[in-house]
Amino acid sequence: MLYQIYETQRSFMEPFTDLAEVASRMFSNPQLPFAQLPLAQRISAGYDLLHRLGKDYEKPEFGIRTVDVNGVDVAIHERVDIDKPFCELRRFKRFTDDPNTLTALKVQPVVLVVAPLSGHYATLLRDTVRTLLKDHKVYITDWKNARLVPLAEGEFHLDDYINYVQEFIGHVQGIYGNCHVMSVCQPTVPVLAAVSLMASRGEKVPLSMTMMGGPIDARKSPTAVNNLAMQRSHEWFENNVIYRVPEKFPGAGRRVYPGFLQHSGFVAMNPDRHASSHYDYFQDLVKGDNDSAEAHRKFYDEYNAVLDMDA
Structure with a gap:
C-alpha cells in the first residue's frame, strides 16, 4: 500500500x-x-x-553532443545497440570530417562501462563517459526503471544480470574482436561473475577488467549499510522495502524496491548537508547568484532522479 x-x-x-x-x-x-x-x-x-x-524528477539525458579530441570537436551520436527488457546497451558513436582525427579514432580501444543498478540512472556517469570518449569507443549499460517494464517480461534476478553482462561483452567482441570492461560500484560483483564464467567455459574474455569502488568482499571494512544488512533478516527487507507497482504504470503489479524509498535512504545518510544545501540555494536565489543556483539545480536534477529496482 x-x-x-x-x-x-x-x-x-x-x-x-x-x-x-x-x-x-x-x-x-x-x-x-x-x-x-x-x-x-x-x-x-x-x-x-x-x-x-x-x-x-524524470530520467536525465546524457546530453553529450561533442567531445574535444586533440583539439578537434568530434560529434557524438547516441544510439541503442541492444534493447533488453531491463536494460539498453547504449553506444556513443563519434563522427568527424577531419581525416587525421578519423584515422586516430578508428584504432582506439573499446570500453564497456557497466553502470550501477542501485537507484540512480546511468547518466550519473556522464562525466566518466565524456572523458573516456576522448580516446575510447564507449558503450554503457543504461538500466531501465522497473516500473516501466511489463510484468509479462518476468523478474530480474542476479543470474539475469550476469547473463546481460555476458551478452553485452559478446556483442562488443563480435564487432571489434575484443574490449575492455569497467564496472563502477554496484556491478563489480556481477561483472566479476560474468567474466569468470566466460573464462571457465574457455571463451574469449575482455582485455582488462576494471572494478571501481565496489565491495567484492563485503565482510571487509563493513559500513553502516553492511551492518544493517547483517542485522535484518531477508524477510524483514521483503516486508519493509518491497512493494508492488501501482496500476497507472506499464509495470503494474511488479514487485520492486521503489525509487522514492531509495531516495529517502540517500537523504537520510546526510540530512544536515542536504538541508544546508537547499538553504544555500534559497540564499543564492535571493542574492541573484545564478551560477551557484544553477550548479545546485544540475546536481539535484541528477540526484533526485531515481528508478525502481526489480525485487
Whole structure:
C-alpha cells in the first residue's frame, strides 16, 4: 500500500508544485508588477524552492553532443545497440570530417562501462563517459526503471544480470574482436561473475577488467549499510522495502524496491548537508547568484532522479 499512498500524495501535490513554479516566475519577472513588490525576490526564491522540493524528477539525458579530441570537436551520436527488457546497451558513436582525427579514432580501444543498478540512472556517469570518449569507443549499460517494464517480461534476478553482462561483452567482441570492461560500484560483483564464467567455459574474455569502488568482499571494512544488512533478516527487507507497482504504470503489479524509498535512504545518510544545501540555494536565489543556483539545480536534477529496482 505504501507505493499507492506515495503516488496518491504525489499526484495531489503536482498541481501545487506547478503553481509554485508559476508564482516564482511571476515574482521574478521584471516585466510584471509582482516583481516590484517588497521582498519579491525572497518570495520568488521561496516558491522556486517549494517547486523543486515537490516536483517529480524524470530520467536525465546524457546530453553529450561533442567531445574535444586533440583539439578537434568530434560529434557524438547516441544510439541503442541492444534493447533488453531491463536494460539498453547504449553506444556513443563519434563522427568527424577531419581525416587525421578519423584515422586516430578508428584504432582506439573499446570500453564497456557497466553502470550501477542501485537507484540512480546511468547518466550519473556522464562525466566518466565524456572523458573516456576522448580516446575510447564507449558503450554503457543504461538500466531501465522497473516500473516501466511489463510484468509479462518476468523478474530480474542476479543470474539475469550476469547473463546481460555476458551478452553485452559478446556483442562488443563480435564487432571489434575484443574490449575492455569497467564496472563502477554496484556491478563489480556481477561483472566479476560474468567474466569468470566466460573464462571457465574457455571463451574469449575482455582485455582488462576494471572494478571501481565496489565491495567484492563485503565482510571487509563493513559500513553502516553492511551492518544493517547483517542485522535484518531477508524477510524483514521483503516486508519493509518491497512493494508492488501501482496500476497507472506499464509495470503494474511488479514487485520492486521503489525509487522514492531509495531516495529517502540517500537523504537520510546526510540530512544536515542536504538541508544546508537547499538553504544555500534559497540564499543564492535571493542574492541573484545564478551560477551557484544553477550548479545546485544540475546536481539535484541528477540526484533526485531515481528508478525502481526489480525485487
